[in-house]
Amino acid sequence: MSEVKIREAHVSRETYDRLKHYESLVKKWSPKINLIAKSTLDNVWDRHIVDSVQICQGIDFPQTWLDIGSGGGFPGVVVAILAVERAPDCVITLIESDQRKCAFLRTAIRECGANAKVVSERIEKVPPMAADVISARALADLTTLLGFAERHLQPGGIALFSKGIQWKKEVDNARSQWQFDLKSTNSWTEPEAVVLEIRGVTRV
Numbered sequence: 702m703s704e705v706k707i708r709e710a711h712v713s714r715e716t717y718d719r720l721k722h723y724e725s726l727v728k729k730w731s732p733k734i735n736l737i738a739k740s741t742l743d744n745v746w747d748r749h750i751v752d753s754v755q756i757c758q759g760i761d762f763p764q765t766w767l768d769i770g771s772g773g774g775f776p777g778v779v780v781a782i783l784a785v786e787r788a789p790d791c792v793i794t795l796i797e798s799d800q801r802k803c804a805f806l807r808t809a810i811r812e813c814g815a816n817a818k819v820v821s822e823r824i825e826k827v828p829p830m831a832a833d834v835i836s837a838r839a840l841a842d843l844t845t846l847l848g849f850a851e852r853h854l855q856p857g858g859i860a861l862f863s864k865g866i867q868w869k870k871e872v873d874n875a876r877s878q879w880q881f882d883l884k885s886t887n888s889w890t891e892p893e894a895v896v897l898e899i900r901g902v903t904r905v
């Protein structure tokens with residue numbers, strides 16, 4: 702099977718084609734329902750898709766993956782596309798409160814031949830999910846995200862959060878309310894941004 706390199710990730714030609722199709726859908730729908738900032742429409746591939754691919758790189762695919770505040774599907778739809786070949790049995794759930802974005806997410810998942818459930822609800826109203834992995838990008842500050850992680854991760858689960866230049870400050874603030882083990886990995890796409898891999902979240 703031929704492979705394509707996306708920065709440090711190797712994906713099959715089939716996965717690459719699915720990601721390219723998803724990119725075209727985001728570009729088509731975003732002007733109507735604001736899936737991404739207008740200023741990033743010319744760079745969907747690097748700013749959003751590659752940025753989401755990197756979130757999956759550090760870990761083995763789990764049995765259950767919960768993406769919260771999925772918006773246009775970053776990283777949730779990208780995770781679902783990568784899982785088609787890497788972990789076809791992984792149960793992926795995308796939580797998004799905006800119904801129009803949920804309609805887009807369902808269309809994108811179907812058209813890209815991926816498999817994930819979309820829940821149109823605020824995460825605060827969703828019963829505990831006991832997920833193996835929870836991810837979020839551009840949703841809330843780290844202190845708030847850790848509250849979601851504590852509620853929705855199973856014991857031993859992993860939280861993966863994309864964070865920008867202020868990430869160290871967010872970690873310091875979060876330590877006043879939460880204990881957790883942290884690994885940070887530099888972003889492939891944004892200088893000074895990171896992917897935070899967090900385990901063992903408990904209240905101080």
Ligand SMILES: C[S@@+](CC[C@H](N)C(=O)[O-])C[C@H]1O[C@@H](n2cnc3c(N)ncnc32)[C@H](O)[C@@H]1O
Nearest residue numbers: 770771772775796797798799822823824838839
């Ligand atoms: C800034 S966007 C980021 C979307 C996507 N994760 C990304 O990186 O492009 C935040 C998204 O989270 C959704 N959202 C905000 N608060 C939420 C909540 N409490 N529960 C579920 N979704 C929420 C919004 O509707 C929006 O689509």
